[in-house]
Amino acid sequence: MLEKIIILDFGSQYTQLxxxxxxxxxxxxxxxxxxxxxxFDDSVKGVIFSGSPFSVRQADAxxxxxxxxxxSYPVLAxxxxxxxxxxxxxxxxLPSEIREYGRANLQFVLHENRLLKDIPxxxxxxxxxxxxxxxxxENFEIIAxxxxxxxxAFQIKGTNTYGIQFHPEVTHSTDGxxxxxxxxxxxxxxxxxxxxxxxxxxxxxxxxxxxxxxHVIMALSGGxxxxxxxxxxxxxxxxxxxxxxxDHGLLRKDEYEQVLDSYKNMGLNIKGINAKELFYxxxxxVSEPEQKRKIIGASFIDVFDExxxxxxxxxxxxxxxxxxxQGTIYPDIIESISVKGPxxxxxxxxxxxxxxxxxxxxVVEPLKTLFKDEVRRVxxxxxxxxxxxxxxxxxxxxxxxxxxxxxxxxxVRILQEADDIYIRNxxxxxxxxxxxxxxxxxxxxxxxxxxxxxxxxxxxxALRAVGSLDGMTADWIHLPYDxxxxxxNEIINHVKGINRVVYDISSKPPATIEWE
Numbered sequence: 001m002l003e004k005i006i007i008l009d010f011g012s013q014y015t016q017l018x019x020x021x022x023x024x025x026x027x028x029x030x031x032x033x034x035x036x037x038x039x040f041d042d043s044v045k046g047v048i049f050s051g052s053p054f055s056v057r058q059a060d061a062x063x064x065x066x067x068x069x070x071x072s073y074p075v076l077a078x079x080x081x082x083x084x085x086x087x088x089x090x091x092x093x094l095p096s097e098i099r100e101y102g103r104a105n106l107q108f109v110l111h112e113n114r115l116l117k118d119i120p121x122x123x124x125x126x127x128x129x130x131x132x133x134x135x136x137x138e139n140f141e142i143i144a145x146x147x148x149x150x151x152x153a154f155q156i157k158g159t160n161t162y163g164i165q166f167h168p169e170v171t172h173s174t175d176g177x178x179x180x181x182x183x184x185x186x187x188x189x190x191x192x193x194x195x196x197x198x199x200x201x202x203x204x205x206x207x208x209x210x211x212x213x214x215h216v217i218m219a220l221s222g223g224x225x226x227x228x229x230x231x232x233x234x235x236x237x238x239x240x241x242x243x244x245x246x247d248h249g250l251l252r253k254d255e256y257e258q259v260l261d262s263y264k265n266m267g268l269n270i271k272g273i274n275a276k277e278l279f280y281x282x283x284x285x286v287s288e289p290e291q292k293r294k295i296i297g298a299s300f301i302d303v304f305d306e307x308x309x310x311x312x313x314x315x316x317x318x319x320x321x322x323x324x325x326q327g328t329i330y331p332d333i334i335e336s337i338s339v340k341g342p343x344x345x346x347x348x349x350x351x352x353x354x355x356x357x358x359x360x361x362x363v364v365e366p367l368k369t370l371f372k373d374e375v376r377r378v379x380x381x382x383x384x385x386x387x388x389x390x391x392x393x394x395x396x397x398x399x400x401x402x403x404x405x406x407x408x409x410x411x412v413r414i415l416q417e418a419d420d421i422y423i424r425n426x427x428x429x430x431x432x433x434x435x436x437x438x439x440x441x442x443x444x445x446x447x448x449x450x451x452x453x454x455x456x457x458x459x460x461x462a463l464r465a466v467g468s469l470d471g472m473t474a475d476w477i478h479l480p481y482d483x484x485x486x487x488x489n490e491i492i493n494h495v496k497g498i499n500r501v502v503y504d505i506s507s508k509p510p511a512t513i514e515w516e
């Protein structure tokens with residue numbers, strides 16, 4: 001049985017990061033909202049309480065039934081979690097006299113404590129709290145302090161329950177990973193055997209058992225997630241996996257041919273469908289971003305439905321396609337069961353919700369427990385083409401949401417040419433692999449320019465490049481000025497219809513990565 005750590009999410013912005021850090025220790029973990037806690041089975045080795053934007057002193061602060069958890073499992077309570085236990089068990093939590101946010105140093109460390117083994121005195125930690133544990137219950141032992149926070153860490157005497165006021169999961173806590181290892185490996189006694197090799201082997205075995213001789217149909221996008229999911233399915237059921245790659249006319253330059261060729265070289269049973277005319281005709285004259293997304297989503301379903309009927313018609317009588325394969329990954333799952341429920345819709349997502357009921361297919365999602373970087377590691381284990389594994393995320397609606405305003409074939413051509421120059425230069429300069437995502441945006445404005453002795457009035461494109469771990473937050477990349485100058489000159493000189501190039505220096509939040 002796969003060992004696991006359970007993280008109870010009280011709404012902290014860092015909860016996903018805690019999970020990532022635990023998984024870096026080759027230990028599997030799951031996030032569950034505090035208000036939807038599952039029954040724990042024998043695979044659970046320990047529990048982590050997350051932080052929260054709430055104060056424990058608020059009337060509507062998150063509450064849980066913690067008695068059974070504390071008596072059954074080792075517990076590490078982080079920030080809000082630590083304050084919550086201290087208050088609930090008889091201590092006192094008050095507003096901080098000076099709100100401590102940012103770097104601090106441990107001025108006292110009880111080194112013989114198992115949680116703090118190998119944590120040096122003066123270790124830097126990251127604080128983010130407006131409340132302070134003023135008094136601890138009698139059965140609490142203070143095991144670490146900073147110059148401003150007396151109760152930086154505690155242990156409930158005689159138990160494996162610990163609380164820390166700082167965030168070990170962020171890189172600013174320089175020895176945070178040591179602390180997490182002390183908890184997960186030494187205190188919870190996890191074996192550290194959850195690796196990409198082990199995941200691939202166990203997942204393929206599970207898929208074989210789950211699917212048997214059933215047939216699966218799956219849409220591929222050329223991206224990392226759908227590709228790795230397809231390879232896992234292919235390893236499990238071979239030719240019973242039927243892949244479809246749709247060209248909606250909004251891919252990058254030459255992408256359709258390149259990706260289709262890569263898939264065929266990987267041995268996948270795949271069919272390419274050129275549906276450009278259908279998508280262009282339905283998008284004609286439409287400028288509103290969400291409407292564009294919905295038209296693309298509905299058109300994709302129509303194309304996919306026709307393709308699935310064709311696949312079905314070629315199968316022996318009595319054999320049916322029963323499953324839809326999807327490349328859903330763990331952040332999608334977390335988002336749908338978050339503390340606050342499904343998040344407010346900023347934009348509709350092309351890979352959430354599957355297909356309409358009339359298609360009557362069950363969904364199989366081989367990657368639904370993995371983060372993006374873990375998907376790449378599994379893909380490497382499966383010998384997936386490095387060019388696909390290294391690809392930047394690309395939106396399902398493609399260039400439709402990188403063309404602000406209505407879609408025309410000419411705008412698509414212009415953007416494809418400009419984007420091709422941008423991406424090629426990033427690769428040639430060595431910057432492509434340093435960037436999480438990059439793309440070119442076609443702006444709905446024209447500007448005056450001069451080419452030769454002639455006045456021009458042509459289009460403007462914006463270049464976008466961001467760094468990120470998982471796309472939840474992102475910072476703009478400081479590309480060198482000489483590289484930006486080279487890209488700008490090449491675009492303006494070689495792409496007819498563009499006379500101005502700008503660079504987007506917005507971070508997420510408040511901006512999103514894509515413009516629409």
